[in-house]
Amino acid sequence: MxxxxxxxxxxxxxxxxxxxxxxxxxxxxxxxxxxxxxxxxxxxxxxxxxxxxxxxxxxxxxxxxxxxxxxxxxxxxxMARTYQIVRSFPQMTVRENVMVGGIFGGKQSREKAARRAEELLDFVEFPLSHDLLAQNLNTIQLKRMEMARALATNxxxxxxxxxxxxxxxxxxxxxxxxxxxxxxxxxxxxxxxxxxxxxxxxxxxxxxxxxxxxxxxxxxxxxxxxxxxxxxxxxxxxxx
Ligand SMILES: Nc1ncnc2c1ncn2[C@@H]1O[C@H](COP(=O)(O)OP(=O)(O)O)[C@@H](O)[C@H]1O
Ligand SMILES: [Mg+2]
Missing domain, CATH: 3.40.50.300 (P-loop containing nucleotide triphosphate hydrolases)
Structure with missing residues (x-):
């Protein structure tokens, strides 16, 4: 179990x-x-x-x-989670939002977290530039980003x-x-x-x-x- x-x-x-x-x-x-x-x-x-x-x-x-x-x-x-009401950092880029999971949740260095964020955003098939600010995303894009962020905690x-x-x-x-x-x-x-x-x-x-x-x-x-x-x-x- x-x-x-x-x-x-x-x-x-x-x-x-x-x-x-x-x-x-x-x-x-x-x-x-x-x-x-x-x-x-x-x-x-x-x-x-x-x-x-x-x-x-x-x-x-x-x-x-x-x-x-x-x-x-x-x-x-x-143990990682996503929220019923998506929580993101609207003023940060998609990549940075995912890096938060790696740095704080996974205790990774900034460089490692940035590389891992790229991999995970590809894995969740995030369709847009990772440099976009999170405030510009629609529901499904936010959900993909949030799943990448949760996975970034390993x-x-x-x-x-x-x-x-x-x-x-x-x-x-x-x-x-x-x-x-x-x-x-x-x-x-x-x-x-x-x-x-x-x-x-x-x-x-x-x-x-x-x-x-x-x-x-x-x-x-x-x-x-x-x-x-x-x-x-x-x-x-x-x-x-
Ligand atoms: N922070 C809170 N303060 C007071 N009541 C709450 C709080 N969160 C949830 N509840 C109440 O607890 C019950 C269960 O809520 P919740 O766990 O959100 O249900 P579900 O996710 O199954 O829809 C509901 O009656 C809800 O109103
Ligand atoms: Mg609920």
Whole structure:
């Protein structure tokens, strides 16, 4: 297992946003996390990646207890993430944005980070000049840049929070292919997503969150056939 969580809990005031969520993610898997808006998916990612410390529960990453580690320490341990709302440095170039991942996340020299940024921007098929300022990018370009920045940290586990939101069908195919290529590099991926087609296409295993709790877990086939999941989330016509 590359990641194991044991009964992770996170509360905001009176709201139990994540309740006793236990997951096991095998190395090399693409693991999907789905559920309605407000189910606690982003909060769960935040609780394992060090944005918040979980109030209780445990996070074991590559065999090591990293519960409550700060985000930078988790990142140095090899866990990287992208954000549901893309965060970039608008006044910096695309190359510099990616270099931030290498320098701060991967502890690389400026020169090495610059070279690696070029390689990774090619890998994610970034279509424009790497000298452009990030403020000029559209959604899909920002997402590619953000994925390059996360990869620049030399992560073993990549958390993707709704990377496909707002993409056209063609862009969606590109992102799906890119997610597979990242997995093929040996990086384990946890993907939070609403688009069922993407989830069902790429995931080896899926966990469903509902009001902060794990409702079900299984292969894509098992999840689509699970009565509780259909009732709570998918509905009868979800693939239409
Ligand atoms: N920083 C916060 N402060 C207070 N409530 C929050 C905060 N972040 C999320 N929540 C609440 O926690 C619940 C889970 O949110 P979230 O993890 O963003 O869900 P999801 O990503 O599944 O849509 C929601 O009810 C949301 O309103
Ligand atoms: Mg979310």
């Amino acid at each position: 590359i990641l194991e969580t044991e009964k992770v809990c996170k509360r905001f005031g009176g709201l139990q946003a994540v309740k006793e969520v236990s997951l096991q993610v095998e190395k090399g898997q693409i693991f999907g996390l789905i559920g309605p808006n407000g189910a606690g998916k982003t909060t769960f990612l935040n609780s394992i990646a060090g944005t918040y410390a979980p109030e209780s529960g445990k996070v074991i990453f590559t065999g090591k207890d990293v519960t409550g580690y700060r985000a930078d320490k988790i990142c140095h341990a090899g 992560c073993h586990l990549l958390l993707l929070d709704e990377v496909a939101a707002g993409l056209t069908p063609g862009e969606l195919n590109d992102i799906t292919a890119l997610i597979r290529r990242i997995r093929d590099m040996g990086i384990t991926i946890i993907i939070v997503e609403h688009l069922m087609k993407l989830i069902m296409d790429v995931c080896d295993r899926i966990s469903v969150l509902y009001f902060g709790e794990k409702l079900a877990e299984g292969t894509p086939e098992e999840i689509t056939e699970n009565e509780k999941v259909i009732k709570a989330y998918l509905g009868e016509n979800y693939l239409l």
